[in-house]
Every structure is written in structure tokens, then in C-alpha cells.
Amino acid sequence: MTHEDERPIAANAQDRVTWALRRAEWAVxxxxxxxxxxxxxxxxxxTLLMSVHGDPGLTGAELARRLNVTPQAVASQVARLEERGQLERRPHPRHRHVQELHLTGAGLDSLRDADAMIVEIEQRIAGKLGPKKAAQLRTLLDEVADVVREA
Incomplete structure (x- = not known):
């Protein structure tokens, strides 16, 4: 198959902010x-455990939208975490076909252990940047998220 479209890719494509964000995301x-x-x-x-911890009672569909993944991807992860006893499904109080997600005690323990590892990554980043740059980065990333949501 040949491509006859002669439109070039911009010379600075890999220098764009969005590409830098993606490279940082891959590294993290x-x-x-x-x-x-x-x-x-x-x-x-x-990420899933953290989301459920922060907002207990989320449904799989809500979690998929929040994490920007497919409902099938959430269902697969939920099933794994449920098999391990880290997550449980409970009936929704008003909708009998909807199930809410909640951490179990084991799930909370696992999340605490995992979060300790993530804190080390955060501290390394903040240590390299310093407090002022780390705060600026958080602010800038929040602004980027706001701009993209508004687009």
C-alpha cells in the first residue's frame, strides 16, 4: 500500500508539549x-484501587470513564482484584442491575504498600525539581488539563 498524501509532518512534532507529556507519562x-x-x-x-479508595461506590462504567479506558478493561482488572480479595462489588442501593466497587481490608493494605512505592517515585521527581519547580509543574499540568477539557 502506498501513501500519496504529500503533506509533511511538522519538523518540530517531537518537540511539542503534548509529545513531552507523553514521554513523561511513559517514563513514570x-x-x-x-x-x-x-x-x-x-x-x-x-490507579484503579486509588480511584475506588478516593470515591467508594464507583461503578465499573464510571471508573472506565474516569480512567479513560474501556469498560471491558475495567471489568478485567476488577475481576482480578476481586479474585485476590482486594476489591468487592456491592449492589447499588437504587439500581438493582448496577454494582458498586469498594476496597476490602486486603485491598486497602495493598494500596498502602503500593502507594509507599509511588511516594518514592514522587519524592525522586520532587527532589530533582526542587519544591518551587515541582509546585510549578503541578500548577502547569492542572492548567493543561483544564485547557484540554475546555477544548
């Missing part, structure tokens, strides 16, 4: 996976 995710692996938790599972 890779480090999270590396640090969490000995605990038997993937970075995606940590």
Missing part, C-alpha cells in the same frame, strides 16, 4: 510498573 508508568511488580500489582491496578 514504566517506573511505576517496575516498582510495583514485586508487590504483584500493575500500575493500572494501583
Amino acid at each position: 508508568q514504566a517506573r511505576k510498573d517496575q516498582r510495583l511488580r514485586p508487590l504483584g500489582i500493575a500500575a493500572a491496578q494501583y
Whole structure:
């Protein structure tokens, strides 16, 4: 198959802010996976557990929207975490076909252990940047998120 479209890719494509954000995200995710692996938790599972901890009673569909993944991806992770006794489904008080997600005691323990590993990554980043730059970065990233949501 040939591509006859002659439109060039911008010379600075890999210097864009969005590309820099993606490279940083890949690096952080890779480090999270590396640090969490000995605990038997993937970075995606940590994110899911953290989300349920922060907002107990989320449904799988709500969690999928929040994490920007497919409902099937959430269902697969939920099933794994449920098999391990870290997450449980409870009936929704008003909708009989909807199930809410809640951490179990084991899930909270796992989340605490995982979060200790993530704190080390955070501290390394903040230590390299220093307090002022780390605060600026958080502010800038919040602004980026706001701009993208408004678009």
C-alpha cells in the first residue's frame, strides 16, 4: 500500500508539549510498573484501587470513564482484584442491575504498600525539581488539563 498524501509532518512534532507529556507519562508508568511488580500489582491496578479508595461506590462504567479506558478493561482488572480479595462489588442501593466497587481490608493494605512505592517515585521527581519547580509543574499540568477539557 502506498501513501500519496504529500503533506509533511511538522519538523518540530517531537518537540511539542503534548509529545513531552507523553514521554513523561511513559517514563513514570514504566517506573511505576517496575516498582510495583514485586508487590504483584500493575500500575493500572494501583490507579484503579486509588480511584475506588478516593470515591467508594464507583461503578465499573464510571471508573472506565474516569480512567479513560474501556469498560471491558475495567471489568478485567476488577475481576482480578476481586479474585485476590482486594476489591468487592456491592449492589447499588437504587439500581438493582448496577454494582458498586469498594476496597476490602486486603485491598486497602495493598494500596498502602503500593502507594509507599509511588511516594518514592514522587519524592525522586520532587527532589530533582526542587519544591518551587515541582509546585510549578503541578500548577502547569492542572492548567493543561483544564485547557484540554475546555477544548
